[in-house]
Amino acid sequence: MILITNTLIDGLKERIANAVSTNQSTGIIIPSNNYSDLICSLFEYMDTKPDAIWVYLTITKPFESLFDDYSNLINNQNIIFIDCISHAAGISKEKSNCIYIESPSQLESILLEIMNSYKNTDDKKNKYLIIDSLSSLVIYNDAPLVTEFFTHLINRTRLSDITTISLTIEEELNDNIRKILYLKSDKIIKLKESFI
Amino acid sequence: MEEDGALIINEKSNYKKMEGDSMKENGKCKTGIDELDRKLDGGIPKGNAVLMVGSSGSGKTTLCMQYLINGAEMGERGVFFTITEPLFKLTKNIENFGFYKKKYVEDGLVNIIDLRIISERLGLNSEKYNVEDASALLEVLKDIADELEVKRLVIDSITALCYRLQSDEMIRDFIFKLGSSLAGMGCTTILTSEIPPTKPGELKYSKYGIEEFIADGIIFLGDVNRRGDIIRTLQIIKMRGTSHSRTKSAMNISSKNGIELTPLLKSGE
Ligand SMILES: Nc1ncnc2c1ncn2[C@@H]1O[C@H](COP(=O)(O)OP(=O)(O)O)[C@@H](O)[C@H]1O
Ligand SMILES: [Mg+2]
Numbered sequence: 001m002i003l004i005t006n007t008l009i010d011g012l013k014e015r016i017a018n019a020v021s022t023n024q025s026t027g028i029i030i031p032s033n034n035y036s037d038l039i040c041s042l043f044e045y046m047d048t049k050p051d052a053i054w055v056y057l058t059i060t061k062p063f064e065s066l067f068d069d070y071s072n073l074i075n076n077q078n079i080i081f082i083d084c085i086s087h088a089a090g091i092s093k094e095k096s097n098c099i100y101i102e103s104p105s106q107l108e109s110i111l112l113e114i115m116n117s118y119k120n121t122d123d124k125k126n127k128y129l130i131i132d133s134l135s136s137l138v139i140y141n142d143a144p145l146v147t148e149f150f151t152h153l154i155n156r157t158r159l160s161d162i163t164t165i166s167l168t169i170e171e172e173l174n175d176n177i178r179k180i181l182y183l184k185s186d187k188i189i190k191l192k193e194s195f196i
Numbered sequence: 197m198e199e200d201g202a203l204i205i206n207e208k209s210n211y212k213k214m215e216g217d218s219m220k221e222n223g224k225c226k227t228g229i230d231e232l233d234r235k236l237d238g239g240i241p242k243g244n245a246v247l248m249v250g251s252s253g254s255g256k257t258t259l260c261m262q263y264l265i266n267g268a269e270m271g272e273r274g275v276f277f278t279i280t281e282p283l284f285k286l287t288k289n290i291e292n293f294g295f296y297k298k299k300y301v302e303d304g305l306v307n308i309i310d311l312r313i314i315s316e317r318l319g320l321n322s323e324k325y326n327v328e329d330a331s332a333l334l335e336v337l338k339d340i341a342d343e344l345e346v347k348r349l350v351i352d353s354i355t356a357l358c359y360r361l362q363s364d365e366m367i368r369d370f371i372f373k374l375g376s377s378l379a380g381m382g383c384t385t386i387l388t389s390e391i392p393p394t395k396p397g398e399l400k401y402s403k404y405g406i407e408e409f410i411a412d413g414i415i416f417l418g419d420v421n422r423r424g425d426i427i428r429t430l431q432i433i434k435m436r437g438t439s440h441s442r443t444k445s446a447m448n449i450s451s452k453n454g455i456e457l458t459p460l461l462k463s464g465e
Contacts, residue, residue: 105425108446112458141423144463152461 008034012041012191016165017048019187020128024163025154027134027185031170034191035060038167042130043070046079052126054079055117057110059136060169062086063098066132078125080117084110104140107149115156127162134181135172143176154184224438225348225384228266229259231445231457232430240413241437245378245385247354247408249401250417255428255449256388257281259417260350261290262454263386265297267348268305274348275341279311279356280390295454307344311337311357325360330370338377346383353388355403367404375410387411394418401433412436417447420460430457 019026030038046054047070056079058066063083067074074097081098088103099113118127131153137146150166157164168181182188224239233239240246248256257280264274278286286308290296300306312322314336320329341349351357354374358367378385389402401408401416408414413435419426428447432440445457 103425105422106427107461108427108458109448112446112448112456116453116456142463145422145461148461148463152459 008037009041009044012038013045015189016041016045019189020045020163020165023186024158024161025166025185026164026187026189027166027168027181028189028191029168029170029173029181030191032172035169038191039066039132042165043067043073046073046128046130049126049128050076050078052078052128053118053121055082055114055127055129056080057082057084057114057129057131059084059104059140060132062089062091063095064091064093082110082113082117104137107137107141107145111149111153111156114153115160118160118162127160129157129162129164131164131166133167133169133172135168135177138172138174138177143174147176147180150180150184225272226266226270227263228269229262229455229457235432235441235445235457236435237438237440240384241435242384243379243382244412244436245375245387245410246413246415246435247389247401247411248386248415248417249389249391249433251391251393254417254419255447255455256390256417257286257352258290258293258449259455260352260386260388262293262295264306264348264350265295265300268297268300271305272347273305273307273344274350275307275309275344275346276350276352277309277311277337278352280353282312283308283310292451293454294452304344307340307346309340323360324362325366326362327366327369330361330366331373334370334373334377338381341381341383349378349381349383349385351385351387353390354407355388355390358404358407364404368406371404371406371410378410418444420444427460429460 016026016028028038058081060066062085063081064086073079074095077097079097081095082101083098084101084104087100094100099117101109101113114129121127134146134150137149141149154164166181166185168177223242224236225242226233226239227236248259250256260276264276267274301308311333315322315329315333318329318332318336320333325333358370361367361370387407389407391400391403401414414433416431416433418429418431420429428449429444430447431444432442444460446460448456448458450456
């Protein structure tokens with residue numbers, strides 16, 4: 001059982017590594033059942049590049065619970081977390097390397113904080129952004145707004161040479177978001193449940 | 197003869213003012229808030245008096261403070277006349293922001309002056325001014341600005357000042373006198389104007405309806421409602437002496453960076 005899980009996570013990690021190495025904007029579509037496997041493999045992938053500048057945007061889970069088992073990631077000063085849901089959920093514990101956004105509907109603030117995070121960082125280092133997840137934003141915002149947000153975001157990250165990994169949960173996907181994800185990604189990784 | 201002398205002094209001080217850091221760029225006074233300066237095609241035209249309009253809590257005081265601190269960073273002296281908030285409260289709030297640098301206040305590059313204390317010293321009734329009181333206060337204001345040779349001046353708020361005047365006529369008179377005083381001082385001024393939360397179709401930029409006539413520019417701090425969440429906005433309504441953007445920007449206030457602007461997503465308006 002453990003062996004199977006490890007193989008799955010390793011496989012995912014490799015697919016992510018391959019996609020990210022040659023594409024500036026990667027979209028991932030994942031069934032909700034496999035969400036935690038994907039997160040595991042993403043974290044492991046992040047751990048292979050501890051010197052890069054990482055920005056991790058979470059709209060799915062509060063920062064605290066998301067990284068519970070990954071203290072090495074939490075303590076890596078090269079990783080900046082942007083948490084959009086702790087405040088709205090009334091969780092008030094604050095960590096220094098995490099930026100808290102009042103609510104996932106403050107899309108402009110999210111854009112601002114993402115781009116601010118890369119300011120004053122070493123220009124020679126590789127820069128990455130993980131959006132976890134694009135489809136969750138639609139729970140809190142109208143789809144056309146999220147589309148516009150994502151368009152601005154990818155335009156800006158491309159200009160600043162930031163590699164993006166945009167997660168979407170299949171069950172949350174609607175036509176608008178699917179379309180913009182395909183439009184703005186250089187590569188789409190699609191996981192089917194049959195993959196397991 | 198006396199007038200001649202005054203004129204020369206004035207010219208000299210204007211000449212000096214031209215050398216300030218933010219003036220190098222085609223006569224603009226940089227606010228130091230990047231996106232705002234971009235929207236203003238470089239900054240507020242030097243010597244303009246700008247009305248900063250918004251309801252309570254919209255960020256007027258914070259923005260004005262940031263404008264002065266950023267000015268100090270560029271070597272420009274500024275003065276902040278407060279009448280809405282007592283000095284200690286103002287300082288306490290502003291100390292929470294990353295942009296605040298105590299050094300500039302200590303070095304006299306940013307001067308914060310409580311107008312209520314001034315009027316007390318002048319022996320004025322601090323709640324109600326008559327014509328003479330208002331002129332006396334205006335004189336003192338002007339003297340302070342001249343003596344400190346400030347390039348940036350803030351009055352927070354013009355609404356609270358007018359509130360202490362007893363008739364519409366006095367308010368009108370005061371506003372126009374203030375306007376011509378400011379024009380003579382050559383510094384770039386922000387006057388804050390506090391308005392009640394606006395109802396659609398009923399937008400006013402000032403409580404008394406005349407403050408905007410002496411203003412060379414109007415900047416409006418408002419908000420848009422997005423599914424019950426409030427997004428702060430900033431819009432330049434007018435600005436003499438420069439081309440400028442008229443689109444609404446989203447405005448963020450954070451302890452770390454103070455006020456920051458970013459384009460407002462249009463589907464959300
Ligand atoms: N340290 C801070 N960090 C983030 N936001 C703040 C901070 N201090 C104040 N604010 C926000 O700024 C608002 C007040 O802005 P202020 O400049 O005093 O408004 P105004 O002068 O228009 O009444 C507050 O309502 C609050 O939402
Ligand atoms: Mg105020």
